[in-house]
Amino acid sequence: GxxxxxxxxxxxxxxxxxxxxxxxxxxxASDYFIWYKQESGKGPQxxxxxxxxxxxxxxxxxxxxLNKTVKHLSLQIAATQPGDSAVYFCAEIPHSGNxxxxxxxxxxxxxxx
Amino acid sequence: GAVVSQHPSRVICKSGTSxxxxxxxxxxxxxxxxxxxxxPKKSLMLMATSNEGSKxxxxxxxxxxxxxxxxxxxxxxxxxxxxxxxxxxxxxxCSARAGLAGExxxxxxxxxxxxxxxxxx
Numbered sequence: 663g664x665x666x667x668x669x670x671x672x673x674x675x676x677x678x679x680x681x682x683x684x685x686x687x688x689x690x691a692s693d694y695f696i697w698y699k700q701e702s703g704k705g706p707q708x709x710x711x712x713x714x715x716x717x718x719x720x721x722x723x724x725x726x727x728l729n730k731t732v733k734h735l736s737l738q739i740a741a742t743q744p745g746d747s748a749v750y751f752c753a754e755i756p757h758s759g760n761x762x763x764x765x766x767x768x769x770x771x772x773x774x775x
Numbered sequence: 776g777a778v779v780s781q782h783p784s785r786v787i788c789k790s791g792t793s794x795x796x797x798x799x800x801x802x803x804x805x806x807x808x809x810x811x812x813x814x815p816k817k818s819l820m821l822m823a824t825s826n827e828g829s830k831x832x833x834x835x836x837x838x839x840x841x842x843x844x845x846x847x848x849x850x851x852x853x854x855x856x857x858x859x860x861x862x863x864x865x866x867x868x869c870s871a872r873a874g875l876a877g878e879x880x881x882x883x884x885x886x887x888x889x890x891x892x893x894x895x896x
Contacts, residue, residue, distance in 0.1 A: 694883055705781075705868045705887035706819070751818060755883065762809050763870075763885055765818045 674772045681739040683769045685752035688733060692754040696763065697726060697737045701748045709737070709750075739771075747773045777880045778802055779871050781888035788859055789896055796854045796891045798869030803880045804849035805871035810842070813866045813890075825852050849874075859895045867891045 675681045687695070693714040698706035712719045712726045712735075719726050725738040735752050749770050753763040778801040788794050798808055807826050811819040823844050825831040831844035841863075843855040852871075856863055870885040880886075 696884060698887070703866075703890070703892070705779075705870075705890045708777075708884060708886060711881065711884060753885075762821050762824055767818050 671767070672770045672772070674774055675742045677742060677744060677773050677775050679742055681737075681742045681746070681771055683737045683739075683750050683752075683771065685735040685737075685766050686733060687735060687752075687754050687766075689754065689756045689764075690730075690733060692756050694755040695726070695728060695735050696753045697724075697735075698751045698753060699746075699748045700751065700768070706751060742771075742773050744773045744775055747771055777871075777873065777884070777886040779805075779869065779886050779888040781869055781891050783891060784889060785892045785894075787894045787896065790860050791858055793855055793857045794859055794893060796856075796867055796869075796893075798852045798854070798871065798888050800850045800871040800873075800886070803871075803873045804875070805852075806849065806874035807872045808846055808852040809870045809872070809885060810844060810852075810854050811868045811870065813868060819868060822854075856893065859893070861895045864893055864895045867893060 696711040697709040699709050700706045710721045710724050710726050712728050717728050723740045727736045749768045751768045752766045780799045782797045809824055810822045812822050813819050821834050822837045823831045823833045825844050825846040827846045827849050833839045846852040868890040870887045872885050873880045873882055
């Protein structure tokens with residue numbers, strides 16, 4: 663079936679280095695993608711989003727890249743800090759309108775001080 | 776900004792009792808709210824979609840008589856776990872999607888509450 667998945671379940675990064683978290687999606691009709699950060703015991707926190715008519719979007723220390731040709735999404739975190747340690751989920755909206763997000767499995771990012 | 780609150784944050788109850796969880800969008804009107812369940816080290820599992828003024832749409836395998844959802848207004852949705860059992864113990868998270876764009880609010884984005892930890896003894 664249609665799904666959103668992640669290449670790496672865990673990622674360990676040295677403090678100060680850049681982090682790259684990857685996500686593959688299978689529904690070519692999806693037109694909206696979001697990255698969420700979830701800390702232990704808390705709800706997901708919106709990080710950044712991107713629409714299918716874009717291939718790159720930058721925020722504060724974060725960049726999302728979208729490659730529609732290979733249906734791949736990535737989140738880049740610059741100068742990773744200990745506070746970035748969390749589980750990161752990519753999510754897609756398969757169709758425009760009132761449909762819910764489809765979540766990937768999540769990648770745990772551990773920042774080594 | 777888009778803030779979603781949940782109450783309570785933690786609840787412990789005896790088996791057989793019912794528990795109500797509230798989800799509120801604090802600074803925007805949410806035409807649609809969603810309820811998720813999350814097990815440890817797992818992703819979020821959608822339980823139901825709730826539109827203001829209409830019946831909730833439940834995902835396959837989710838018992839509508841077990842998990843009662845009421846979307847009474849554009850800022851409030853409630854989830855009631857009826858006759859709770861230990862296997863209902865989980866982390867329940869709601870999200871809200873704004874109908875219109877606003878300051879710090881994107882219309883298609885789901886904003887999540889902090890979650891409610893339910894433990895059924």
